[in-house]
Amino acid sequence: MTGCFAPSAGSEGGDGGKRIRVAMMQPPRSGLSPLSDDAFKLSRWSAAETLVRLDADGDPQPLLATKWTQNDRTWTFTLRKGVTFHDGTALTPRAVVRSLERAAGASPKPRILDGVRLSAKAVGDKVEITTSQTDPLVPHRLSSPQLSILAAKAYHTKAVDPVGAGTGPFVISKVNGTASAALDRYDAYWGGPAKAPGIDVKFVPDGTARAAALRSGEADIVEAVPVAQASLLEKNQITEVPMPRTNTLYLNTTSGPFRQASLRAAAREALDTEALVRGVYEGRADRADGLLGPALPWAAQLRDTAEGRAEAADPDGAKITIGTFTDRAELPEAAALLQQQLEKAGFEVELDVREYSAIESDALEGKFDAFVLSRATVLDSGDPAAYLYSDFASDGSFNISQLGDKGVDSALRAAAAAPAGEERREKVMAAEEAVLGTDAALPLLHERVVQGDAVGVVGSVKDPRERELVTRSTYIK
CATH class of the missing domain: 3.40.190.10 (Periplasmic binding protein-like II)
Structure with missing residues (x-):
């Protein structure tokens, strides 16, 4: 450096x-x-900024929009006055519509719009946003950085160029x-x-x-200090915060040995996640009981044990390839430890470790039997329903497990449609239970962010x- x-x-x-x-x-x-x-x-x-921001509790607050109202499927947003883009042009309803339309029509869509169809139009000095179905999380979705509002210059080519175009x-x-x-x-x-x-x-x-x-x-300022390096820094240089990020072993449910639910169960029973926390993360992580961790304290309170899981079968030397990436320093070491645990259970395991930019497309195309991923669970909307849909719905854009399960899809749709609050949280946890019941994803641990200042x-x-x-x-x- x-x-x-x-x-x-x-x-x-x-x-x-x-x-x-x-x-x-x-x-x-x-x-x-x-x-x-x-x-x-x-x-x-x-x-770059969005219409809405989220506070520490995950509730929507004004940013480029100062207020909003809902009428069934349509939300009306009042824009902040006196805002200019970096090129000097003014923030207008038309500018907001342009940015949102480009996101809604993108292929692939931003994850925050998985399963959502929306349209936007300028109505006087306001913006109306209409969804195909009633969506209680429109303000939450509009807080996603992937729905940032940019000046017209950002859209002059097929690619979106944010240089000099934000607010x-x-x-x-x-x-x-x-x-x-x-x-x-x-x-x-x-x-x-x-x-x-x-x-x-x-x-x-x-x-x-x-x-x-x-x-x-x-x-x-240094992002994501590896846990092995944290002890080498002065205590007043690092901050450790439990975060909504889960390390998960995704299992390919459509090809290879893990098509069989019984072998997915065998993998589940082989894992010693406490050893991962102690040995790889030096105690700077929390063992995972589910996909949602201590950064969402209500999750543990509402979690039920997944039922109906398959019985484990003898792997009998089944050959599997586990992929992961080097960008997060702990993941290759975690994958190596998982390799040992699975081989002890009777699998024959090969590792494929690359930089994330060189491995993401293969993971999404289902070219691995298993994939170790560090995944933010409320990164986009502040609501885990979007993450669960993206990763586990049949048409989810980040479905590394290639999961296509009608029961899971139904639970995910119910969670997405529920109103914000206690009812939605209960539906989210029912969806988590449905996913875990398939053993398509084996949660390992919940990370803590270590930032260096x-x-x-x-x-x-x-x-x-x-x-x-x-x-x-x-x-x-």
Whole structure:
């Protein structure tokens, strides 16, 4: 990491403030398109904004929209006045409609719109959003960074280009492929100028290198410090927060040995998840009893043991390939330990480990018998129903298990249709129980986020949902 930031990084800005140097885990995979997971980089840099934001409890709050009302399938949003995009054009109802229509018509759709059809239109100074079915989570969905509102210039080509097109306190000024990016303060920001003059970002997939950057003073803020590196940092440099992220072993239900429910059951019985927590995560994680973890405290209160699971059969040397990726430093080690546990149970196991950008498409196409994934469970809407639908519905866009189960689909639809509140939470847990009953996904553990901050960092956000990091209030002393 030595010298990896630009010479000006961390130097004095024009007003005497210091630029914030950030080492991020994953490089952009889609040119920073908000229609991909790159959207979360835009929100963590405060470069792009959505109509709605979520508070700490997961409830929707105003952002670019100041209020909203519902009439059956139609929601009406009032826009914040005085907002401009980074190119100087004004935020208008038509601009909002343009962004939402592009997302709704994308192929593939942003995950937040899995199973949802919506249309938007400008009505005077407001925006009306109508869904094909009554949807109680429209405001939650509109908080997803994948539904960021951008200026018209972002849509001049087939690809969506957010450079200079957002509304946040920082404007993207330069992107160097998958290596780095730079952002400058946007002085015309509707909420008032940011305290820091800019952000310099370096993409560092190697976790050891990220931690070394903090120790050496090369970075001010470091994403996802590996647990093995956390003990090497000063205690006042790290923050550990239980997060809604679950490590899961997804089993391919349509091809290979795990087509048989009895062999999926054998894999379930072979796993020692406590050994993963102790040995790989050094105790900085929580053993998983389900897909939803302690970041959602109501989940454990409402969870019932999955019933009707298949009886385990003897693997008898069945050959399986487990895939995972190197971007999260613990996953290859976790996969190696799972390999040992499954081989002890009678499977013959091969590992396939690559960078995430090189393995995602194969995983989604069902080319592995099993896949170890670290998955955020409320990343998009603040509501786990969207994650469950995306990962386990027959038409889910992230269905690594290739699961197609009518009972699961029915439970997922019921959860998606339930009104926000206790009833929805009960339906969500019924859907979790249905998924676990198939053994298509074996939850391993729930992660805790370990973020590294230099001593002089003020106001960086430790966000369990990984939506915020640097805001207008973040600066370097």
